[in-house]
Amino acid sequence: LNQKMEYLRSVESEKKAYSSMSLYDEGGVKLGDTRGLKVGLNESEKPFFKEAIEGNIYVDPRPIYSESLGVAVLHFSGPLRDGNGTIKGVVVTRFAMTRINDLFADAGENNDIEDHIAIDLVDRDGLILFSNHNKAAVLKDRLSGLEIFKEVSASQEGKETLVSTYEGNEALFIGVREQGFLDYKGYGWILIAHVDTDVAFAS
Numbered sequence: 001l002n003q004k005m006e007y008l009r010s011v012e013s014e015k016k017a018y019s020s021m022s023l024y025d026e027g028g029v030k031l032g033d034t035r036g037l038k039v040g041l042n043e044s045e046k047p048f049f050k051e052a053i054e055g056n057i058y059v060d061p062r063p064i065y066s067e068s069l070g071v072a073v074l075h076f077s078g079p080l081r082d083g084n085g086t087i088k089g090v091v092v093t094r095f096a097m098t099r100i101n102d103l104f105a106d107a108g109e110n111n112d113i114e115d116h117i118a119i120d121l122v123d124r125d126g127l128i129l130f131s132n133h134n135k136a137a138v139l140k141d142r143l144s145g146l147e148i149f150k151e152v153s154a155s156q157e158g159k160e161t162l163v164s165t166y167e168g169n170e171a172l173f174i175g176v177r178e179q180g181f182l183d184y185k186g187y188g189w190i191l192i193a194h195v196d197t198d199v200a201f202a203s
Helices: 002-015 047-053 099-107 147-154
Strands: 020-025 030-033 064-066 071-081 087-096 118-122 128-131 159-166 169-177 190-196
Touching: 002 020, 002 030, 047 071, 047 087, 147 159, 147 169, 147 190
Parallel strands: none
Antiparallel strands: 020 030, 020 087, 064 071, 071 087, 118 128, 118 190, 159 169, 169 190
16 A cells, blocks of 8 residues: 555656545545545545446546545546456545646746636536636536537537627637547536637737
8 A cells, every 4th residue: 555655646746737646445445645635534425436446437527625625626536456457446536626727827828818818618518617717607607608608519520619799899719628538538528718809810
């Protein structure tokens, strides 16, 4: 266990994406945590454990508030197997939604119009999971009424661009639906970005 926890701490330190990583036994008892959070707690009824112990890769369909971390997180989990491939437990990582701010900041470096672009990440029902311009709306408001949301939701390709009115101004909208990655099939989240056309089309 000590070797495995040391490995998880090194991954957490290197990637800087996770708020904590934990190992659970076959019964759902937390054996270890990189931050020492709630070791010994039985979480066998949690979706992240139930799915992973069956051999599946699990990701929360939407963020869940973590009392121990004090932020909304996404749980990523998968089965922990021995050398013969037998499932012996579950490994769980927690991704803090606040980390998305850093990801967008990194992606926007050296972008002259970065400060003018409004970005919203919504689930398949339009619930706002992240917003760089309306943080009070996160996990409360929905953008399902936006034309770009409807277009992307119905699109075969999962991406659309259109010009529409937003809060009295003409804006360029871009929407992209997630496609999943490797074993993770995705939940149909949609990334919506918009910028006023006078900024987008300025020389």
